[in-house]
Amino acid sequence: DAKTTQPPSMDCAEGxxxxxxxxxxxxxxxxxxxxxxxxxxxxxxxxxxxLKNNETNEMASLIITEDRKSxxxxxxxxxxxxxxxxxxxxxxxxxxxxxxxxGTRLAVRP
Amino acid sequence: GAGVSQTPSNKVTEKGKYVELRCDPISGHTAxxxxxxxxxxxPEFLIYFQGTGAADDSGLPNDRFFAVRxxxxxxxxxxxxxxxxxxxxxxxxxxxxxxxxxxxFGSGTQLSVL
Numbered sequence: 187d188a189k190t191t192q193p194p195s196m197d198c199a200e201g202x203x204x205x206x207x208x209x210x211x212x213x214x215x216x217x218x219x220x221x222x223x224x225x226x227x228x229x230x231x232x233x234x235x236x237l238k239n240n241e242t243n244e245m246a247s248l249i250i251t252e253d254r255k256s257x258x259x260x261x262x263x264x265x266x267x268x269x270x271x272x273x274x275x276x277x278x279x280x281x282x283x284x285x286x287x288x289g290t291r292l293a294v295r296p
Numbered sequence: 297g298a299g300v301s302q303t304p305s306n307k308v309t310e311k312g313k314y315v316e317l318r319c320d321p322i323s324g325h326t327a328x329x330x331x332x333x334x335x336x337x338x339p340e341f342l343i344y345f346q347g348t349g350a351a352d353d354s355g356l357p358n359d360r361f362f363a364v365r366x367x368x369x370x371x372x373x374x375x376x377x378x379x380x381x382x383x384x385x386x387x388x389x390x391x392x393x394x395x396x397x398x399x400x401f402g403s404g405t406q407l408s409v410l
Binding site for chain 1: 337344389
């Protein structure tokens with residue numbers, strides 16, 4: 187019962203923006219969109235989360251559509267170190283647990 | 297400061313043996329989680345502790361798996377009578393509280409059951 191759909195793989199050129207899409211058409215009103223990433227041989231790392239407004243931090247920007255059925259994670263200037271699997275997760279803000287899908291494998295090309 | 301520490305980083309054991317995997321969370325984090333990750337898959341939830349108590353153990357696959365956190369800090373995941381299908385990376389994460397959505401993960405223990 188996957189709550190999100192992501193492309194299995196993407197690539198982008200170093201220095202360019204990486205735009206990672208996520209569909210979550212069954213999202214509930216009290217569910218947030220979270221993004222984590224996992225670099226090879228490491229544990230997942232929190233990136234950003236949001237409810238309905240766009241969010242930005244030092245790592246990335248999160249754009250959520252007005253109907254909240256999809257979102258895009260933007261890495262504005264991708265580097266080789268951004269090569270990782272990116273997970274889009276939908277869950278309530280508290281008392282819930284992260285449920286990972288298979289994510290999008292992003293390859294940043296030199 | 298120190299992140300989440302997991303030991304050992306690699307564990308090789310034989311089918312039928314007992315293993316213990318240790319997790320040292322970030323100091324002051326009251327919530328602790330165990331996940332398991334098979335090759336090519338996302339992490340799969342096993343159990344969640346709030347303080348010393350297991351608040352949600354719905355992800356433990358069977359009664360061969362058990363986890364403890366006796367003093368509300370370090371946690372140990374215990375697997376009895378290991379099977380080859382238990383081979384995976386076991387990940388531990390902690391967060392400031394159960395209300396905090398930002399989990400900090402360790403690098404995991406790679407368990408190989410021969």
